[in-house]
Amino acid sequence: MEFVDWLNASVYLFNKGLLNAAKIGSIYALGAVGITLVFGILRFAHFAHGDMMTFGAMVALGGTVLLREAGINLHPVPTGLLALPLAAAATILLAIFVDKNVYAHFRARRSPPVVFVMTSIGVTFVLQGVVRLIGGTGDRQFFFVVEHAGQRIREDKERWIVNFQWLRDHFEGFRENLVITAPQLWLFIFTAVALVCLHYFLTRTRTGKAMRAVSDNEDLARISGIDVGRMVSVTWIIAATLCAIAGTLLAMDTQYKPILAFSILLPMFAAAIIGGIGKPFGAVLGGFIVGAAETFAVFDWRPVAGRLFESVDMTQSMALVPAEYKLAVPFVILVLVLVWRPTGLFKGQVL
């Protein structure tokens, strides 16, 4: 075993393991932040969060189709991202509409959280129906072929390859490349920007601080003169924007389908709880923990081990759990956290 084997193995691990973990972790983080904010301010588990994401992705898909037909593109920015402002605006309108017409009624009556949860399940149903009604029931590619400088470019196939020429020159036998696809890169950029903005908003602005005050103690915030109703609206605006970003980028990375985000609702809840309910940055960390755990639990270590040791039995999978059980991993973590540390890693509210 030589140093170059380690290099090859670690680049492979980065490509197939860490990048995937970071990708799905970013999606979970964006969703979990929204869930945890809604929980902090409105104090209920928002079941319709996943379908709000799907709704955002659906609007973005519609916008992308329109832009493509109009022949508008800003290569190398994917066309899907041009439709993102529209998707965010539509999702915000949806969230505010649902809040004013459904949740506000129960808030005014100070109904128990369970009533909100149940109603949000009803909203989930309606949203699922609406998404299928408008967006269709089939899967759709966010498939972009754009004309740029006389060339036809498939946006979703674009990728950046880092081939480490310096390492190649110095270490014989080094042959791995680092490959990042365009949707992944944009996802990382958007996640980073969104989370930095959120951090500044929550810690440096009046509104952000007021939001945290409401989350800590609603009654105290109210008698301090904070307009709780406005904070609720701001919460929905932030959560909906994050939903639109996460949904669109998830659909760009895989494809658009009606159960796009309902199927990842549970990992997002798991992430929010692991991070500590009501703690946005705990939720981010939880998102990446869940993403990494899910990816590495089903990660087949054979190619990595095979690059390092010659004696590896290459016929049997070295994954910890079979790939089909990927979905079960977040719940196992969730249950462990529930038993162990019900407040989550960051000492959030106890549910």
Next chain:
Amino acid sequence: MKRTTIATMLVLGLFAAAWFLLSPVTALLYLATGLATAVVVLGLNIQWGYAGLFNAGILGFVALGGYAAVMISVPSVPAALDAGGAGLAMALAKGAAALVLIWAAGKAVAWLPRSVVNTAQLLLALAAYVWIKPEFLAAVEAIESAETADVTMKGFIGGMGLPVLLGWAVGGVLAGLVAWFVGKVTLGLRSDYLAIATLGIAEIIRTFLQNADWLTRGTLTVSPIDWPVPGPREVNDWLAAHGPVNLEWLGIAADQSGTAIGRMMYIIVAALILIALVLMMERALASPWGRMMRAIRDNYDAAAAMGKNVVRRQLEVFVLGAILMGIGGAMLTSLATLFNPSAYHPPRYTFLIWAMLIVGGSGNNLGAVFGALFIYMLWEMSEPIAQFLFLGGADALAAVFPGWEPPADLASRASQMRVIVIGMALIITMRYAPKGVIPER
């Protein structure tokens, strides 16, 4: 007019609509499914209506019940058992032994800080898993590759070939056992937490049943599954041998009379079980135990302060509710004569059940039964109505705007309308009649 009268008329109205507009056998199928679903809703009513436990993992218990019906009633596959049965039993026994040892070791060193014990237990459990996994996988491999006499059953461990009624009971037992473990872990947490945890556990159960091809045949599905009474096919065979029964005075066509008679017999069995369960639950609700449960639901802290062991009572009620869900799940699987693990979707088997209870009236067993029948029929019938409206609407639009073409998947989009109907029913009930149509007394 009394609310129960209105409720009965609503159900009868939908039943009559299905009978005359669709077909009598369809209406009978809806009624049979509604009755089996009512058992599940009754289970949820015990958990939520009596004790205030928010179980969002109904699907898991229903699926377990359904699997129990398969396990008990499907004929065995001797070749597969011979090939891998012993290895499988060995691996499972080792796993169980390891868990018991780890648990006992944790009890023995209880004086250590809890986090240390828990971490050590987790690592030991992980080690045991990695140690036993190859043996387990080898046994599964042996089962899946065994050459069976019936080639369609290749790769399937088979069942026990016992009467399906026993499977219904075992469905309750299996669901109850799992619920005991789930409850041990999650009870004592606040309601939202229990909801998310049970939702996750149901997903684990579903993923397992879907992917354990050797146990459930996965996407290949298991069929046929017996009915406790002669099924439509048996009745048809009997009629063919003994001469037809004329049911045309009921509006049932001659070629459907066998199906209708079979379904009627199923309905009688299901109704008897349901009535027995409702009576038992009513007795339980009126007993000191039922009063205590409601006291815990309405004021947890006060009940605990009065010296009631609230977590233990909640565990009882959680298990009891899950038993009913398991029985209901087995009844549903029997009725469909098909066990398809991929068909257990949360909207259909968890949230629709919730909608049934909330609309019907939580805390009231009659309300639960009414909700099950009413919402199930509404769910089924909103599809043909939406199809009719959509296709008609598309034709009208196409006539007005000649260039417009309806989307190709219009029919499947229309079938999604029922999700909206159920969602709206849930929201409207929560808002305008939070106690449901037949409220708790």
